[in-house]
Amino acid sequence: MPSIRHYLSIATPLDKLLVLLASLLVFIDWGNGLLWHTFGSSFGFSASIKLLLLLLLIYRGWQLNRQALHWPLALMLLMLPGPLYVLWLTGHHYGLADLQLISKSAALLVALAYFSELARQQPQAFLRWLDGVFAASFLLLFVNSLLGLAGYGGTAYQPMDEVAQPFLGVKGFFISTNELSGLLLVLSCWLLVRSWQALRWFYPLLSLAALSIAALLLTKTGLFGVLLLVLLIPILLTPRAYFYAKRQWLLGLGAILLGLLMLLLWHLSSVLQWVGIYDKLQFAYEQRGIMGIILSSRDYYLQRNFTLVAERYPEWLQLFGVGQGGLRLHLKKYFIELDLFDLLLFYGLAGGLLFALSFWRVFGLSAGALKKASAAGPVLLLNSLLLLVALLAGHVLTSGMLWLPWALINAALLAQQALPRALALTLLQTETGAADERSA
Secondary structure (H helix, E strand, C coil), X not given: CCCHHHHHHHCCHHXXXXXXXXXXXXXXXXXXXXXXXXXXXCCCHXXXXXXXXXXXXXXXXXXXHHHHXXXXXXXXXXXXXXXXXXXXXXXXXXXXXXXXXXXXXXXXXXXXXXXXXXXXXXXXXHHHHHHHHHHHHHHHHHHHHHHHHCCCCEECCCCECCECCCCCCEEECCCCHHHHHHHHHHHHHHHHHHHHHHCHHHHHHHHHHHHHHHHHHCCHHHHHHHHHHHHHHHHHHCCHHHHHHCHHHHHHHHHHHHHHHHHHHHCHHHHHHHHCCHHHHHHHHHHHHHHHHXXXXXXXXXXHHHHHHHHHCCHHHHHHCCHHHHHHCCCCCCCCCCHHHHHHHHHHHHHHHHHHHHHHHHHHHHHHCCCCCCCHHHHHHHHHHHHHHHHHCCCXXXXXXXXXXXXXXXXXXXXXXXXXXXXXXXXXXXXXXXXXXXXX
């Protein structure tokens, strides 16, 4: 069975470099935060490496799978005219920020185009490599949380004058709490799947570690997303025949779980106080009701930002977007933090199409693999969670940390689909070699 060392031995030097950079990207983000917390600046450490990686992915992806890159690259170009026009019109200094955000938003599709080909060509090696990379990355997140508890790095949230919050969460040396929550979902999903399939006794320990990290981050994305993954992945990976055979036992277990859920809801305020987010949620509810809790007041910024753009810019320019600069000139908080609406405001119709194309491709890949890839159900659940987060909390498609792991976990489904064929070819080659030896 070929290992990643075998894969690297037959890859081009450029492929070796791309795999190496992809292996280290979460560690690079952590190092970027370490520099920022230590010196007050990251000196462009992570941004420069990611730019190099993205350019190389485009170059190599165009050689291997150019058809998958036509639309992403075309939409990237169409996202430029509006921001460039506002830049020329006003002379602001935010053009680099737009280039970075456009690159981050399209990076998922670029990475997916390249790594999908690698997954098809070397499925066994790809899955082994992915297991190692995700396990090491998750371990880094766990150690980072321990460092955060010890007082190193930063808190997950800044203090609020209106809320007396005794615990502000920990994010360690990572910079963005929300992006770290999305990364935790992707890593946890794959490792929970592999643990349930091959190392089931480790599943509770891994679940506890993931939930602990999520609880320390104090984000709704992390807490509820990881909890859903922990509860639903075993169900998705269990054959239907098992449920039918054990239906009486499962009904009893379901009744117990329903009772525990009712007990949890009955004491929800105490649980939220214990976690440390009760005061913050109560303040949001008092200000804007239940939508204030769900959207964290993003509905207010949505209305305000769209109103400002409609009042200050012509309709034809709104179709192309006004860029980040078009809003930063007038607003201190110019991000709504809802990915679809941010991309629509900044980059117009092209930004909205890029959002739709990204989720269309990952949903098409995961839904199409349901009958052939064992991890397809959990990955489809993950993609659904990330779509919900993108629409309600943001920091998914516009995240600089999430795009590569998200592309890798979807590409892994192609590796799982190609695996039976790869095993058959390996067996055929073995039998052919044995026949040749007998003939000799």
